[in-house]
Amino acid sequence: MQVFKYPEPENWTDILRRPVMDNLRLLDTVQEILKTVREKGDTALLDFTRRFDGVELDSLEVNQWEIDTAGVVLPVNLKAAIQVAANNIRKFHLAQVQRPEVIETMPGIRCWRKSVGIEKVGLYIPGGTAPLFSTILMLGIPASIAGCNEIVLCSPPDKTGKLHPAILYTASLVGITKIYKIGGVQAIAAMAFGTTTVPRVFKIFGPGNQYVTAAKQLVQQQGIAIDMPAGPSEVAIFADSSANADFVAADLLSQAEHGVDSQVLLVTTDESLIGKVKAAIMQQIEHLGRKNFAAKALDNSKAVLVPDENIGIQLLNQYAPEHLILATDRATALAEKVINAGSVFIGHFSPESVGDYASGTNHTLPTNGYATAYSGVSLDSFVKKITFQQLEEHGLQQIAATVITMAEAEGLDAHARAVSLRTESARFTGEIKPD
Known part of the structure; x- marks a missing residue:
């Protein structure tokens, strides 16, 4: 020290x-793996698993028998500990649920924001030097609470072609059913681009080594969201x-x-x-x-x-x-x-x-000084926040001059006309209140 x-x-x-991590040395390798998986799909995944994990797989997907067996072989005290942790994590993240609050900014003008779960998310769970089953709780529970329709989990298999039973038990506990024996860069590629077996997701979460980190950063440049730089x-x-x-x-x-x-x-x-x-x-x-x-x-x-x-x-x-x-x-x-x-x-x-x-609390947190600007993973990480607005006729009449003046000052005549056409047209009535 x-x-x-x-x-x-x-x-x-x-x-x-x-x-300083020298990513330049590994970027070529990572980019080549991403490209190969994108072009060859499952064939590439099976080949990389053979090369990097040293195991020949017949199937990339974990079957129900494997999940059920994990629950049997896992020690009772470990299952109880996982359940206690899950309850605490669920309680903390449930408190983060926000209900839409309608704000009337002016009479007849109502605005609100609604949280909508990201439809498809991917979770990467390392399983090399340590099977991080606790990360499944940290990611799977808020994803479930957020209402993500599809949760995909990838983790590298051991030399026998299996995932650690704690990973399978924890995934089952939080309701994850799409589990794949894929590790490293190829797992990130599979979730980012999709294959015949692995669904494509919209956002990828989870820790990993420098190769996984580089892969996440590269797929982000191609339009796939990630949890944070790591x-x-x-x-x-x-x-x-x-x-x-x-x-x-x-x-x-x-x-x-x-x-x-x-x-x-x-x-x-x-x-x-x-x-x-x-x-x-x-x-x-x-x-x-x-x-x-x-x-x-x-x-x-x-x-x-x-x-x-x-x-x-x-x-x-x-x-x-x-x-x-x-x-x-x-x-x-x-x-x-x-x-x-x-x-x-x-x-x-x-x-x-x-x-x-x-x-x-969630243990998926910003590292490398990113805590100056980034938050750790929370329920918010798994939702999009969509804004809504609804104007009644008298609301539009009140704000029309403001919008027209600003639009004309910016030279955006069509913006101004979209308002003036309404205010100058025949009056209409009726309103639909937000839920």
Whole structure:
């Protein structure tokens, strides 16, 4: 862990810079896979699965027997845990449902906005180094609440040609039935362009490695919406003398174990805490099954000593972390000063891992500094918001002069005429009230 003591603000940018991912090396590969799937469909998908996943498949689609079997073989305690998490996530996202509110901007002029679910969405669920079945809850539940008519899920098969039973059970729990054994760039291509087997979708969600990330960005250029730009997972922690070093170390490691490119940052006002945290990390890392991943990630980790909490929060707002933990007795007050973060964890007993799984909030969040402008996935991510307006005759009469004046000033005579023809024509009556 690199340590920086009281750095000047002009040096913050260099200290906080994430490692640059060289996408140029892989773009040609990604573009070729996208092109091949678009041209050859299922044949290409089966070929890429053979090459990249090392398995020969007879069918890309998961059948009902496989889904039913997953529910049998999965441990009872894990199924119960998934159900608790699902209930909390559903409760949190149901509260985000917005009913149309009709606003009368002038007498006889009514305007409103209505949320309509995106008809077809695709979910990509990684299954390589870790089967992220929790992401199915985070994406499938709001998609269902939003009213998305078709939810397609793709995840890479293991060497036996199967998906992890937790992935299948969780998908079934949230009502996803169109499940395909497809991973990597080819999965993004299948959902973006459609094949004989895999339906084309309008928006693609889900995390992935640098190849998947590049694929999502490239299909976005071709008119397919994606959830957000994504990079390696990251956590930042603000801690002071009230923090528990063991807790802080565990939180840093919980993010570092995601992968070798994960980012972890500690910002503190207590110099002695840095040494305590480093010692706790060395002790705890020996007990991790993913020790090698965590150790590699920690090679790029940083600890920054700041003179006071205000400077610390300013630095963290500049960093704009995916996850921000406030490990201090003053966490509630400091949370009010956070303006750039994907998700904030307030206090000593709010570990980031709870948000990853079961508190109810969504764990699909902006990384790589995108929290300065992007929100995490929510119910809004799965809907389009359509505006409506309805004018009665007297409403149009009241606003006609305003619209005609503005349209003529812009040189758009047809716009003005669309209003004047109505106001000058024979009167009409009748109205249709919005639902």
